Amino acid sequence: MTAIIDRPGARHRVVVVGAGFGGLNAARGLRRADTEVVVVDRVNHHLFQPLLYQVATAILPPGDIAPALREVLGENYRVILGEATDVDAGNRIVDVIQADGSIRKLGYDSLVVAVGSTDSYFGNDGWRQWAPPMKTLDDAVNLRGRILRAFERAAIATDEATRRREMTFAIVGAGPTGVELAGQIAAMRRRTLRGQYPELNLDDVRVVLLDALDSVLPPYTESLRDHTERKLRELGVDVRLGMKVQDVDDQGIVYAPSDGGPTERLDAATVVWAAGVRAAPLTGKLAASAGVETDKKGRLVVQEDCTVPGHPEVFVIGDTANHNDLPGVAETALQQGKYVAKAIRARLTGEKITPFRYLDLGTMATISAGDAVADVRGLHLRGLIGKVAWAVVHLAFLVGWRNRAAVLAGWAWTVGTGRRTQRVILEPVAS
Amino acid sequence: MTAIIDRPGARHRVVVVGAGFGGLNAARGLRRADTEVVVVDRVNHHLFQPLLYQVATAILPPGDIAPALREVLGENYRVILGEATDVDAGNRIVDVIQADGSIRKLGYDSLVVAVGSTDSYFGNDGWRQWAPPMKTLDDAVNLRGRILRAFERAAIATDEATRRREMTFAIVGAGPTGVELAGQIAAMRRRTLRGQYPELNLDDVRVVLLDALDSVLPPYTESLRDHTERKLRELGVDVRLGMKVQDVDDQGIVYAPSDGGPTERLDAATVVWAAGVRAAPLTGKLAASAGVETDKKGRLVVQEDCTVPGHPEVFVIGDTANHNDLPGVAETALQQGKYVAKAIRARLTGEKITPFRYLDLGTMATISAGDAVADVRGLHLRGLIGKVAWAVVHLAFLVGWRNRAAVLAGWAWTVGTGRRTQRVILEPVAS
Numbered sequence: 126m127t128a129i130i131d132r133p134g135a136r137h138r139v140v141v142v143g144a145g146f147g148g149l150n151a152a153r154g155l156r157r158a159d160t161e162v163v164v165v166d167r168v169n170h171h172l173f174q175p176l177l178y179q180v181a182t183a184i185l186p187p188g189d190i191a192p193a194l195r196e197v198l199g200e201n202y203r204v205i206l207g208e209a210t211d212v213d214a215g216n217r218i219v220d221v222i223q224a225d226g227s228i229r230k231l232g233y234d235s236l237v238v239a240v241g242s243t244d245s246y247f248g249n250d251g252w253r254q255w256a257p258p259m260k261t262l263d264d265a266v267n268l269r270g271r272i273l274r275a276f277e278r279a280a281i282a283t284d285e286a287t288r289r290r291e292m293t294f295a296i297v298g299a300g301p302t303g304v305e306l307a308g309q310i311a312a313m314r315r316r317t318l319r320g321q322y323p324e325l326n327l328d329d330v331r332v333v334l335l336d337a338l339d340s341v342l343p344p345y346t347e348s349l350r351d352h353t354e355r356k357l358r359e360l361g362v363d364v365r366l367g368m369k370v371q372d373v374d375d376q377g378i379v380y381a382p383s384d385g386g387p388t389e390r391l392d393a394a395t396v397v398w399a400a401g402v403r404a405a406p407l408t409g410k411l412a413a414s415a416g417v418e419t420d421k422k423g424r425l426v427v428q429e430d431c432t433v434p435g436h437p438e439v440f441v442i443g444d445t446a447n448h449n450d451l452p453g454v455a456e457t458a459l460q461q462g463k464y465v466a467k468a469i470r471a472r473l474t475g476e477k478i479t480p481f482r483y484l485d486l487g488t489m490a491t492i493s494a495g496d497a498v499a500d501v502r503g504l505h506l507r508g509l510i511g512k513v514a515w516a517v518v519h520l521a522f523l524v525g526w527r528n529r530a531a532v533l534a535g536w537a538w539t540v541g542t543g544r545r546t547q548r549v550i551l552e553p554v555a556s
Numbered sequence: 557m558t559a560i561i562d563r564p565g566a567r568h569r570v571v572v573v574g575a576g577f578g579g580l581n582a583a584r585g586l587r588r589a590d591t592e593v594v595v596v597d598r599v600n601h602h603l604f605q606p607l608l609y610q611v612a613t614a615i616l617p618p619g620d621i622a623p624a625l626r627e628v629l630g631e632n633y634r635v636i637l638g639e640a641t642d643v644d645a646g647n648r649i650v651d652v653i654q655a656d657g658s659i660r661k662l663g664y665d666s667l668v669v670a671v672g673s674t675d676s677y678f679g680n681d682g683w684r685q686w687a688p689p690m691k692t693l694d695d696a697v698n699l700r701g702r703i704l705r706a707f708e709r710a711a712i713a714t715d716e717a718t719r720r721r722e723m724t725f726a727i728v729g730a731g732p733t734g735v736e737l738a739g740q741i742a743a744m745r746r747r748t749l750r751g752q753y754p755e756l757n758l759d760d761v762r763v764v765l766l767d768a769l770d771s772v773l774p775p776y777t778e779s780l781r782d783h784t785e786r787k788l789r790e791l792g793v794d795v796r797l798g799m800k801v802q803d804v805d806d807q808g809i810v811y812a813p814s815d816g817g818p819t820e821r822l823d824a825a826t827v828v829w830a831a832g833v834r835a836a837p838l839t840g841k842l843a844a845s846a847g848v849e850t851d852k853k854g855r856l857v858v859q860e861d862c863t864v865p866g867h868p869e870v871f872v873i874g875d876t877a878n879h880n881d882l883p884g885v886a887e888t889a890l891q892q893g894k895y896v897a898k899a900i901r902a903r904l905t906g907e908k909i910t911p912f913r914y915l916d917l918g919t920m921a922t923i924s925a926g927d928a929v930a931d932v933r934g935l936h937l938r939g940l941i942g943k944v945a946w947a948v949v950h951l952a953f954l955v956g957w958r959n960r961a962a963v964l965a966g967w968a969w970t971v972g973t974g975r976r977t978q979r980v981i982l983e984p985v986a987s
Contacts, residue, residue, distance in 0.1 A: 168982075169704060169705075169979070169980070170981070183619070186619055186978065187980045188980050193704075193980070195753065206705070206708040207985050208985050224985050225718075274637070277637040280637075281637070320630060321626035321630060321631060322626065527977060531977070544627065544958070549619050550637075551599075551692075553599050555598075555639070
């Protein structure tokens, strides 16, 4: 198949690959610049990843956390639905496999690589089919179906072992995603599904949260980690720390203590992989093309101004970059995105710009409806005040006022009634 | 695999197959009866089919029109996620293939078959893969993805023929579903997507609505049909009546005048099949087992009290029944469902019950944001007043106050801003 050659025209072309927090903010920051901006993403929307777990647990519909890119950006941006698979840093070309299968060789004057992170199975990619990750909306909707189907399959199970396995949920990785998912499934058990499964004793539902390290939320301060762990246990989550997964199959997982010890098997019909983060593959291609190194997570080690060493026209930001080993959180990507837009604008007008400086606003993770932990520049919040802070910050970072209103209304309903409004299994049972 | 034998216990067991308008109302009507009610459905939710087209056109999220069965029914009902594949009317057993693949032989004392209708390709089942129907939430979400992807693929097309094909949408069948879909895609072209596709001239989008008959909305009165056709054309829909589809392939359709004439080809990347209705297959199995006839749409011809001739314990209702050739609309199914619950309750207490009498409240179909036609017992409404009536009736029939509020809010937003909040393609482009 002949590739489409797409060279920049007279105007300075900025290609932004990835439209998450980093890429979207880089693109938006160029709204008034004299540039042609082309945004490339594998999906047609900007995904608010922090609330993905709420799609997976039937609280929010996908559309509320995923505004269409074209709606956010508008007419002065080109959008290409496709996957960027390679970069030729010397010739300034990005290879994009487009939505129709064709290949576009997209030339650029400036390039922003914001492709984010992917999941790592530590070399055991065969585990993926039994323990999918939760990185895209498609993952979240599929997980929602798996969770709901597990309860239905438990209800019709005729032997105790099968019922037990269907009622067991294993979440690997006790970072914010794992903690949030575990808390929500525990809430389904405790509240949402009560009184609706005459066939089941919901007390038999087991939510198991594992992590190879000795603590939940490893990067947080000790008091917040302890609070989180204690609260999760109170909510009914079976927290198993210092346990490393050795194997995953269609019936469950095998794990053993991280520092050595006998293996144990956990039969679980639903396993979610929320552990192991790696930079997305395009980063490695770029690094190879530019002759620079990546760190052990595959992140490209960038200069102070977020550029690739030797290639000042290429910026790498967000989870896929290593800028002084900043954490792979939304705030980093967002700030870097804005910075990069400023840097490009400055270049075009010949102005100077200072290096990127990260303003650490802290981190937060939610545990339950009335409880979240937040570490905001040394201020430690937990419980209800933590949850309010968490809610305010997340609403602020959502794109679109309508989405903010819808998400807030969704939260109010679910917190108030315990019900989940998106309890849908899409695919009918097929005989 | 050994089947599970599930016989009724001491209490009178009512098995309800299908949880649409008919089945759900039959089940709910038995809430206070001294019965064990088992509801069987291929999906876990009650689907409000009339608004499915709004999921397909990104206005509403699936969850808002699909409350979970267990949430609606509560603790005093058994719910089985599975497909009923056969009925043994003599031994009173329904075969169910359950969500885990196992077979349950579900015995009953009373049976309510409310499995609805399926699409008919008039013997050309090979067309289905290129022209899917829109009957389930899964269909609607997939159609949404197809519509949105078509615009993205048009934006990257390099030859005019491909671009044109991607911008052409063909809807086969000008009943309410076809009319509503066509109107919405035309609205996307006219309003929603304006200013967001610099690569495209949206005026080139073609929405083609075909029907083998000479009129849109065939069962409606002439003045409403004419109004609808005129309005659709004003909105930019290319209405081609008296045209019968001869073939469907991966590039489009071939059609010819119904009363004979040369064929024409229409290249369309997105084809939707909204024509041809048949009773769902279980009905044929039941009819065979009970030794009774079905009509040419596969519907079982029932007695005045909705029962199967010779089997007073088996009720067939909704689209899948022929009760004096009543129309296959939601209201029929709903009223029959309530009636059947009363009939079963009356039987248990030895009371007599009158035959089912349908109260014809009329029919309605929407055309655009400010226009709908309604034929309410001789009162013909159109335009804005028709739309208000349409909206009120649909909200009234939705299950759940939260869903009503959410749907109304969704409508207000989309009508007010022209935006669609669920413009999500779930599956990432995969290289």
